[in-house]
Amino acid sequence: MVQATDLPRNEDGIASALGILKQQFGDRFQTGDSIREQHGHTTTWIRNQPPDGVVFPRSTDEVADVIKVCATHKVPLIPFGVGTSLEGHVNAPAGGISMDLGQMNEILAVYPEDLNCVVQPGVTREQLNTYLRDQGLFFPIDPGANATIGGMTATRASGTNAVRYGTMKDNVIALEVVMANGDIIKTAQRAKKSSAGYDLTRLMVGSEGTLGVITKVTLRLQGIPEAMSSARCSFETVDAACQAVMATIQFGVPVARMELLDTASVEAVNAYSKLDLPVSPLLLLEFHGSEASVAEQSATFGEIAEDAGGTGFEWTTNAEERNRLWQARHDYYWATLQISPGKTAIATDVCVPISRLAECVARNNEMVEELGLTGMIVGHVGDGNFHTTLLVDMEDQDEIARADTFVGRLNELAISMDGTCTGEHGIGQGKRPYLTQELGASTRYMAAIKAAFDPDNILNPGKVLPD
Amino acid sequence: MVQATDLPRNEDGIASALGILKQQFGDRFQTGDSIREQHGHTTTWIRNQPPDGVVFPRSTDEVADVIKVCATHKVPLIPFGVGTSLEGHVNAPAGGISMDLGQMNEILAVYPEDLNCVVQPGVTREQLNTYLRDQGLFFPIDPGANATIGGMTATRASGTNAVRYGTMKDNVIALEVVMANGDIIKTAQRAKKSSAGYDLTRLMVGSEGTLGVITKVTLRLQGIPEAMSSARCSFETVDAACQAVMATIQFGVPVARMELLDTASVEAVNAYSKLDLPVSPLLLLEFHGSEASVAEQSATFGEIAEDAGGTGFEWTTNAEERNRLWQARHDYYWATLQISPGKTAIATDVCVPISRLAECVARNNEMVEELGLTGMIVGHVGDGNFHTTLLVDMEDQDEIARADTFVGRLNELAISMDGTCTGEHGIGQGKRPYLTQELGASTRYMAAIKAAFDPDNILNPGKVLPD
Numbered sequence: 001m002v003q004a005t006d007l008p009r010n011e012d013g014i015a016s017a018l019g020i021l022k023q024q025f026g027d028r029f030q031t032g033d034s035i036r037e038q039h040g041h042t043t044t045w046i047r048n049q050p051p052d053g054v055v056f057p058r059s060t061d062e063v064a065d066v067i068k069v070c071a072t073h074k075v076p077l078i079p080f081g082v083g084t085s086l087e088g089h090v091n092a093p094a095g096g097i098s099m100d101l102g103q104m105n106e107i108l109a110v111y112p113e114d115l116n117c118v119v120q121p122g123v124t125r126e127q128l129n130t131y132l133r134d135q136g137l138f139f140p141i142d143p144g145a146n147a148t149i150g151g152m153t154a155t156r157a158s159g160t161n162a163v164r165y166g167t168m169k170d171n172v173i174a175l176e177v178v179m180a181n182g183d184i185i186k187t188a189q190r191a192k193k194s195s196a197g198y199d200l201t202r203l204m205v206g207s208e209g210t211l212g213v214i215t216k217v218t219l220r221l222q223g224i225p226e227a228m229s230s231a232r233c234s235f236e237t238v239d240a241a242c243q244a245v246m247a248t249i250q251f252g253v254p255v256a257r258m259e260l261l262d263t264a265s266v267e268a269v270n271a272y273s274k275l276d277l278p279v280s281p282l283l284l285l286e287f288h289g290s291e292a293s294v295a296e297q298s299a300t301f302g303e304i305a306e307d308a309g310g311t312g313f314e315w316t317t318n319a320e321e322r323n324r325l326w327q328a329r330h331d332y333y334w335a336t337l338q339i340s341p342g343k344t345a346i347a348t349d350v351c352v353p354i355s356r357l358a359e360c361v362a363r364n365n366e367m368v369e370e371l372g373l374t375g376m377i378v379g380h381v382g383d384g385n386f387h388t389t390l391l392v393d394m395e396d397q398d399e400i401a402r403a404d405t406f407v408g409r410l411n412e413l414a415i416s417m418d419g420t421c422t423g424e425h426g427i428g429q430g431k432r433p434y435l436t437q438e439l440g441a442s443t444r445y446m447a448a449i450k451a452a453f454d455p456d457n458i459l460n461p462g463k464v465l466p467d
Numbered sequence: 468m469v470q471a472t473d474l475p476r477n478e479d480g481i482a483s484a485l486g487i488l489k490q491q492f493g494d495r496f497q498t499g500d501s502i503r504e505q506h507g508h509t510t511t512w513i514r515n516q517p518p519d520g521v522v523f524p525r526s527t528d529e530v531a532d533v534i535k536v537c538a539t540h541k542v543p544l545i546p547f548g549v550g551t552s553l554e555g556h557v558n559a560p561a562g563g564i565s566m567d568l569g570q571m572n573e574i575l576a577v578y579p580e581d582l583n584c585v586v587q588p589g590v591t592r593e594q595l596n597t598y599l600r601d602q603g604l605f606f607p608i609d610p611g612a613n614a615t616i617g618g619m620t621a622t623r624a625s626g627t628n629a630v631r632y633g634t635m636k637d638n639v640i641a642l643e644v645v646m647a648n649g650d651i652i653k654t655a656q657r658a659k660k661s662s663a664g665y666d667l668t669r670l671m672v673g674s675e676g677t678l679g680v681i682t683k684v685t686l687r688l689q690g691i692p693e694a695m696s697s698a699r700c701s702f703e704t705v706d707a708a709c710q711a712v713m714a715t716i717q718f719g720v721p722v723a724r725m726e727l728l729d730t731a732s733v734e735a736v737n738a739y740s741k742l743d744l745p746v747s748p749l750l751l752l753e754f755h756g757s758e759a760s761v762a763e764q765s766a767t768f769g770e771i772a773e774d775a776g777g778t779g780f781e782w783t784t785n786a787e788e789r790n791r792l793w794q795a796r797h798d799y800y801w802a803t804l805q806i807s808p809g810k811t812a813i814a815t816d817v818c819v820p821i822s823r824l825a826e827c828v829a830r831n832n833e834m835v836e837e838l839g840l841t842g843m844i845v846g847h848v849g850d851g852n853f854h855t856t857l858l859v860d861m862e863d864q865d866e867i868a869r870a871d872t873f874v875g876r877l878n879e880l881a882i883s884m885d886g887t888c889t890g891e892h893g894i895g896q897g898k899r900p901y902l903t904q905e906l907g908a909s910t911r912y913m914a915a916i917k918a919a920f921d922p923d924n925i926l927n928p929g930k931v932l933p934d
Contacts, residue, residue: 113713113822114851156662167660169669170637185909191818192850193634194887195623195673197894197902197931198913202636202669206662223719246580252690254721292763300757351658355580383659384581420661427664435664442652445920446665452915464664 004047004429007094007462013073014052014095020069021055021097028056028103039080039098040091043145045346045392045400046430051078051092056103060176060184060215063099067213068182070097070458078460079209081151082124084143086347087428089155089208093462099213101150107131108216115221116173116190121150121214128219137221140165143424144330150214155426156206160329163249163382164256164288165222167424169205176216177204180454190218203449208426209460211453225288228256229298230322231315232285233305234278238262238365241281242358244301244308245381249354251304253297255382257286259329262361264376265336265389272335273328278312283381284329285315286322332378336389340374343391348407350414351385351423360417364388367409371402385423412437427464436466471514471896474561474929480540481519481562487536488522488564495523495570506547506565507558510612512813512861512870513897518545518559523570527643527651527682530566534680535649537564537925545927546676548618549591551610553814554895556622556675560929566680568617574598575683582688583640583657588617588681595686604688607632610891611797617681622893623673627796630716630849631723631755632689634891636672643683644671647921657685670916675893676927678920692755695723696765697789698782699752700772701745705729705832708748709825711768711775712848716821718771720764722849724753726796729828731843732803732856739802740795745779750848751796752782753789799845803856807841810858815874817881818852818890827884831855834876838869852890879904894931903933 021029030036036050057063070077076096083090092098105122112135119128126146128139143152143159151157153175158167165171174188177200187200204211235241241260248255261269261282270277283305287297298315305313316322328335336345352360361377368375368388379386388410392403411421411434421427421434436443447465450457488496497503503517524530537544543563550557559565572589579602586595593613595606610619610626618624620642625634632638641655644667654667671678702708708727715722728736728749737744750772754764765782772780783789795802803812819827828844835842835855846853855877859870878888878901888894888901903910914932917924 111820111822113717114820115716116820156666158660158662162660166637169666170633179912183908183911185912186906187909189882189887189905190820190885191852191881191887191890192821193625193629193818193852193890195625195889195891195893196887196898196905197673197910198678198916199623199636199666199669199673200909200912202666206664206666211665223717225719249582250580250690252692290763290767293760296757296759351660353578353581353583353657354659355578385658385660414658415656418657420656420658420663422662423658423660424662426662431663438656438663439653441650442654442667443664444650445646445652445667448919449665449916452919453912 004049004088004091005093006049009095010074013075016073017069017075017097018053021053021066024065025055030054039083039100042083042085042088042090044086044088044430045344045394046088046091049091049093051098052095054098054100056100058103060178063178063213063215064182064184066097066099067178067180071181071456074456074458076461077458079154079213081122081148084145084147085151085155085428086425087430089426089428089463091429101148104215110135112137116218117221118216118218119149121148121217123149125149125152132221136224138224139219140222141168141171149217149219153205153214153217154207154209158424160257160259160380162380163258164254169202171220172201172205172217173220174218175201175204175214177212177214179212180459206426208428208464210450210464211459227289227291227294227317228322229287229294229315229317230285230325231298231301231313232325233283233310233313235281235283235308235310238281238361239358240309241283242361242381244283244305244310246354247304247308248301249382251300253300255285255297256288258382259284260379260381260386262377265332265378268335268339268376269328269332272338273331275328284325336376336391340391342393344394346390346392346403347387348410349385349387349423349425350410350419350421351383352414352417352419354384356417356419357381357384360413361386363413364410367406371406373402373406383423384419429463432464432466471516471555471558472560473516476562477541480542483540484536484542484564485520488520488533491532492522497521506550506567509550509552509555509557511553511555512811512859513555513558516558516560518565519562521565521567523567525570527645530645530680530682531649531651533564533566534645534647538648538923541923541925543928544925546621546680548588548615551612551614552618552622552895553892554897556893556895556930558896568615571682577602579604581657583685584688585683585685586616588615588684590616592616592619599688603691605691606686607689608635608638616684616686620672620681620684621674621676625891627724627726627847629847630725631721636669638687639668639672639684640687641685642668642671642681644679644681646679647926673893675895675931677917677931678926694756694758694761694784695789696754696761696782696784697752697792698765698768698780699792700750700777700780702748702750702775702777705748705828706825707776708750709828709848711750711772711777713821714771714775715768716849718767720767722752722764722768723755725849726751727846727848727853729844732799732845735802735806735843736795736799739805740798742795751792803843803858807858809860811861813857813859813870814854815877816852816854816890816892817877817886817888818850819881819884819886821851823884823886824848824851827880828853830880831877834873838873840869840873850890851886896930899931899933
């Protein structure tokens with residue numbers, strides 16, 4: 001893959017850092033092959049570029065200590081959560097040290113009255129929600145994978161219910177960050193809003209470990225809704241489903257999730273999850289609110305869907321049925337893998353203004369066909385965000401090349417529609433070529449920030465910024 | 468005022484820039500005393516520091532032309548909307564050119580299907596909402612004043628309904644910005660969300676004209692709710708009112724506005740707006756949604772308020788009554804001025820975690836009394852944000868000094884409660900001393916961004932960043 005070019009290694013510096021970290025961290029510094037490979041590994045088709053060692057800090061001070069070692073010896077430092085990112089974010093193209101934050105997994109404080117909490121970066125989404133449940137609270141951002149809060153923050157993650165609750169940028173209140181020289185800063189206080197100075201919080205959210213290592217995250221929380229209902233509705237065409245999505249958003253229905261599966265995706269889900277969903281484009285929805293409100297929202301959506309030609313509309317507040325439906329959606333990745341055993345599922349994502357969504361999906365499907373690929377889509381369509389999954393034989397260079405061509409064309413298409421080359425997966429290594437295409441001269445200012453914050457380029461080099 | 472220190476002037480550069488701009492802009496470059504004073508003026512107690520000239524560009528290219536002149540001659544350039552900012556944001560402590568963006572006031576595009584629009588920076592909030600009304604859309608951010616969208620973006624404004632709709636940071640999708648060297652950049656595409664690179668949009672939101680001049684703003688819009696209701700409820704104490712606020716937020720009532728007036732504020736509003744609100748702490752609320760939803764929200768709040776000892780709870784969907792109540796809230800500033808004719812109303816703002824709000828307000832009131840001042844509070848309490856208005860005789864140096872002491876103590880108090888020295892007014896000149904106190908080493912990274920983007924410090928010098 002062109003995206004995973006090796007970068008020059010500072011062999012002397014790396015050797016020095018390895019020695020020092022071994023001495024300082026003992027068993028919490030590992031250099032075995034499999035652990036290194038696992039830490040360069042991401043759920044991606046981008047080839048593995050393992051780091052030279054993996055360190056497991058347990059405190060902000062230890063993070064700062066490691067960074068100072070890396071700064072002194074000019075050695076790359078790559079922050080690592082659980083490695084569920086998709087665009088080569090945790091690869092080590094110039095070698096260096098992977099910093100696994102998994103042992104910094106304490107929930108430091110929950111403030112129920114303020115609807116917020118402070119956690120260490122290694123806390124996972126599911127761990128946090130399990131912890132919060134008894135207090136009637138939850139953290140809504142759900143990218144599918146059981147990612148860490150630190151990783152979700154660093155990649156500006158979102159997912160199925162961003163349509164209602166926003167993305168990580170909307171749900172992080174403040175951060176503690178260790179900078180490239182070891183400075184420990186806080187980006188904001190715990191107040192719900194602030195106009196005090198430049199928004200370093202949002203600058204760090206989505207910076208993919210290239211500007212600093214996140215060591216504490218203050219998150220907004222939500223009260224668990226009194227009631228939840230889920231609904232599904234089939235459509236003859238993707239276009240009709242998109243019309244229903246647009247009308248729902250315009251009508252102001254505060255839908256909590258609204259997912260589109262195309263016909264191929266429905267087939268995959270039916271087969272994997274033993275469901276009998278009608279084999280045509282499908283919308284899956286979830287509504288949160290009071291009992292009366294979710295009933296009203298469901299009914300309103302039902303009318304909108306009917307106007308758009310939807311059929312088989314059903315809704316339920318039954319938790320078991322709801323969970324079964326959403327479990328099927330969450331198992332989507334595994335379902336796609338069953339279609340062509342032995343092939344690898346490559347997930348890419350774009351996001352366009354919702355008015356362009358139907359057209360973008362239609363053109364997407366044409367491009368898949370033109371290139372002789374097997375692909376299907378699923379999407380957080382309330383946000384105009386969808387994922388194309390391609391099934392690729394990683395032994396077949398020609399198929400890989402065609403998949404690469406497809407990803408490029410899809411990105412260009414989204415950009416031409418005033419959309420973005422990534423709605424939620426991030427840039428990492430894989431999408432660097434498209435960032436300049438999308439934002440032009442802005443990338444020079446991103447590079448200026450990077451140079452100001454990390455002049456020796458030790459933090460996650462080779463990511464986000466174009467060459 | 469210490470906050471409005473004069474800075475060294477580059478007399479030669481200023482003289483050159485004045486000559487060039489006069490030639491290039493003719494009547495659209497003004498140097499008369501009154502227009503200069505008006506452009507250094509803000510609704511503030513900070514003394515006036517007028518610019519040397521005021522230029523009125525009509526296009527992004529003209530903005531870039533002016534900036535290039537200022538860059539060449541190292542002359543300060545201060546972007547100006549309508550001058551309703553409160554912390555000396557548009558003063559010219561080192562002289563230079565005020566850039567009045569009022570003639571760039573076109574609504575460039577509205578995308579009803581996407582619920583967004585693109586406007587020039589000089590469009591005012593009321594102008595935009597008047598334009599949108601026929602399409603069933605509105606832009607929710609309401610800082611009270613009829614500010615420009617550019618100014619609201621630059622100061623990260625919010626206001627009464629931020630509790631539901633967020634602040635400017637949540638409602639700006641993308642920006643076009645002219646940078647200090649004349650580069651024209653776009654910070655994002657029009658897609659609802661993106662993970663493409665560093666969040667320059669949010670970096671510019673709240674940068675108060677120190678990092679670039681905003682020339683286009685893409686805004687999220689909302690559908691006008693099917694129904695709105697307003698409610699009011701009185702409480703014996705501010706503490707009881709705050710308890711009701713916390714319970715309402717925790718219960719997940721999606722309240723659209725929730726304003727607290729203390730007893731002194733109620734008296735002022737009664738006198739000015741000819742109302743007979745009970746003379747005790749008061750909550751004013753607004754609910755948006757379907758008919759059924761606003762009824763349910765109002766009823767839920769009513770129960771919560773009763774539990775907290777609230778009395779005189781009333782709610783209505785009658786538009787006339789609703790407008791009368793909210794007009795009174797909007798006229799608050801004028802109402803306070805009536806209390807002590809001849810005195811100046813000084814508005815300051817802090818924001819704390821909502822669990823600390825009652826305590827912060829109580830201590831605020833003690834401090835007002837301790838310092839022998841006349842003051843009252845009003846607040847966007849759903850966000851933990853409140854304003855203290857002090858009535859000060861600007862001829863009385865001792866009273867001014869005590870007011871200054873008060874502002875400092877209130878900021879320190881809020882910061883000690885994990886709050887911020889400004890929830891929505893911004894730093895400007897007035898709050899620079901408190902930014903470091905609040906965020907410590909972070910301010911060095913803000914300064915690094917400033918130095919990287921504007922190495923000659925021509926964009927709004929003497930603002931935001933501490934010396």
